[in-house]
Amino acid sequence: MADLPECPSSSGTRLLPDELRAWMLVLASTGAVEQRLRSVVKERLDVSHDEFLVLCLLAEQPAGLRMTQIAELLGRPKTRLTYQIACLQHAGLVTRKSVCGDKRGVEVALTDKARALLKESSGLLAETVIQALEEFIGPAQCEAMRALLPGLAKETAAE
Numbered sequence: 001m002a003d004l005p006e007c008p009s010s011s012g013t014r015l016l017p018d019e020l021r022a023w024m025l026v027l028a029s030t031g032a033v034e035q036r037l038r039s040v041v042k043e044r045l046d047v048s049h050d051e052f053l054v055l056c057l058l059a060e061q062p063a064g065l066r067m068t069q070i071a072e073l074l075g076r077p078k079t080r081l082t083y084q085i086a087c088l089q090h091a092g093l094v095t096r097k098s099v100c101g102d103k104r105g106v107e108v109a110l111t112d113k114a115r116a117l118l119k120e121s122s123g124l125l126a127e128t129v130i131q132a133l134e135e136f137i138g139p140a141q142c143e144a145m146r147a148l149l150p151g152l153a154k155e156t157a158a159e
Helices: 018-045 049-059 067-074 078-090 112-136 139-148 150-158
Strands: 094-099 102-110
Touching: 018 049, 018 112, 018 139, 049 067, 049 078, 049 094, 049 102, 049 112, 067 078, 067 102, 078 094, 102 112
Parallel strands: none
Antiparallel strands: 094 102
8 A cells, every 4th residue: 555645634633523524535535546547447448437437327227317317416517418428329338318208308328339348347447446445545544434434433343
């Protein structure tokens, strides 16, 4: 594991409550993982990281999802999502269809090409996540997760 810098709030008095401090440490760690994953996703899938997140969401929903659901789950503006879906559709990775009975509703689903590509690349992508987590998750991040998930601390102590 790389030497992680000392958390600035770990010395002296803390301005942030433990839960907010923990959340910020978790965000920093996941941000570092996303940075590492971006290049692998671009190289292996030839899509952006945001497009990859859409593909991952759809991979867990065989029947597809409405555009509004995807936007809500990813916390993305609908206009940005429309562009991403258009790029994915142009690449042959998703299909779009109108929702029966709702003329404004649009449902998006993975194509067989996208499923095969995700299946083929999933091992490398998972390994990239694991390596990045091993590198960026240090004692402060583990403590932060235990602060956010008190049940995690109990389970760790029981083992």
